[in-house]
Amino acid sequence: MCDPESGPRRDTDRCVMRINESVITCLPLGDGQKIRGQRANDIIADEFASIPRDIFENVVAGFAAVSADPVENVKRLAAQKKAKELGVEILAEEAPKDQKDNQIILSGTAYYDFNHFATYWKKWKAIIKSRGQKSKLREIFNGDDPPENFDWTQYSIIRMPYELLPPGFMDADQVARSKATVHAGIYQMEYGACFTRDSQGFFKRSLIESCVITKDNEIKDSKGNVIHFEASLMGDPNKRYIFGVDPASEVDNFSIVVLEVNPDHRRIVHCWTTTRSEHKELIKKGYSTETDFYSYCARKIRNLMSLYPCIHISIDAQGGGIAIIESLHDNDKIKENELPIWPIIDNDKPKDTDGERGLHIIEPCQFARYEWLAEANHGMRKDFEDKVLLFPFFDSISLSLSSSEDSIKNRIYDTLEECVLDIEELKDELSMIQMTQSNGGRDRWDTPEVIVGTGKKSKMRKDRYSALLMANMAARTLQRTPEQEAYNFYGGFATGGHTNKDQNQKMYIGPNWFTENMKDVY
Secondary structure, three states: OOOOOOEEEEOOOOEEEEEOOEEEEEOOOOOOOOOOOOOOOEEEEOOHHHOOHHHHHHHHHHHHOOOOOHHHHHHHHHHHHHHHHHOOOOOOOOOOOOOOOOEEEEOOOOOEOOOHHHHHHHHHHHHHHHOOOHHHHHHHOOOOOOOOOOOHHHOOOOOOOHHHOOOOOOOHHHHHHHHHHOOHHHHHHHOOOOOEOOOOOOOOHHHHHOOEOOOOOOOEOOOOOEOOOOOOOOOOOOOEEEEEEEOOOOOOOEEEEEEEEOOOOEEEEEEEEEOHHHHHHHHHOOOOOOOOHHHHHHHHHHHHHHHOOEEEEEEEOOOOHHHHHHHHOOHHHOOOOOOOEEEOOOOOOOOHHHHOOOEEEEEEEOOOOHHHHHHHHHHHHHHHHOOOEEEOOOOHHHHHHHHHHHHHOOOOOOOHHHHHHHHHHHHHHHHHOEEEEOOOOOEEEEOOEEEEEOOEEEEOOOHHHHHHHHHHHHHHHHHHOOOOOOOOOOOOOOOOOOOOOOOOOOOOOOOHHHHHHOOOOO
16 A cells, blocks of 8 residues: 555656655756756666767766665675674675665667667677676776676666567557558667668768767868757848758648758758648638648748748749749739749740849759759768768757747747757658669669558658758759859040059950960960
8 A cells, every 4th residue: 555645746847756665756857957966776768869878877877876775785895894804704694585786777769770779789788798708898898807896697688579579569550550661770670679770771871960960979160160050940141041842742741941051061950841731720720821832832931031041942843843933923922022033044044034023043953854863862962971961959958948949939830849850850761762773774762662551552751851952952053153254345435544553453354264374475
């Protein structure tokens, strides 16, 4: 029976469950500052892959540093030491069977091999396989001898894949659907309790994670300055931004990715997605007055342009892209002080819209063009390898702070937390992109094929990836295109005035190869 003090209690910074003399305390980690000084006999660190390693090792692990009965333990060890000095033999007392030392349990879903959860798993597995052999333990402890009281038998690993669970414990239909729809590596992590070495896609997960700003992954710009930025809902008015828009709304999400363009690198600062069903829900709740889906999305693009100074918009011309482009210059959908937005002006390919008043910054992209698609994919992977295309800083603390900021500012939709999670989904989509070859020998980039029903197959979503691909390709093109020097006309009347002479001025206006070779000719 439980005493009157037993039961749950929830405070502002913790939850406590008391059962007679036993106490269970649940703590939110945050940055680790508010939970210092806690003590525990047993620690359960759930979803260990998501717990920052430094917080666990510097704060949480110390909770169990003090023994369960420290005073009696000190007396016993002092007595043993004194007896040894006096040469007195103490009969070994048999420890009670229910007496246990403090213990730490690391649990959670397996993750990728480069995560600290996998590092702990490898080390514990090596300790168990050593069976206490000194030579093997030295290898584990980097050549040093193991601690004096180290006991390899106190380590254990329990792996529970779906196949070994009792029948009926999990929904078999849901597991079967997941096996048919998700990537093999993700299924092995979620249901097989296996640490995946790397994603099997064109963009390796390890490569993607190496481009994420973290405390342990310091990336510097060309001047040696450390780069740090986070996902945002508003840009810097002194920066330049490029939008990538994937309008496929029937199967995939409608996605927008915002890139911040810097001289030596590019930053993924914002990601937004929606679907027709989400749009209908917003209309029902009165959060949107645009009843037409593409008009609603076009308005979102304009709203983002007011927050991020945009110099270029890349839109997939298929799957609703034309409707978005038309909405951006439709006079009925343009508010006061707004300019119509038109396709870019290409001198080699004149269009009827070239003479229209407004911003000519839209670039319709054709994924059917093999040359463009191949260059965009290989170029983006090269940018990841060169660390010039970067993901914002992310950890569990930043996600909590994003949620708190949304609550403080009463954001109901299009929140910062949603933006952060969309960027995480973008990483997952990138890691699932696979490169295959068609019967004609051409490379293709797509997500794995999954079974969605009897005799029916479909593809996994890749909308965020497509938006990033277009934005990054546009940024690569704009940054690598040399600026042409303006051709000036010279001449006039003899009395038209005089200009200051400068010996360093160019003698000719023209291509660089010509002007450089004509120096000192006369």
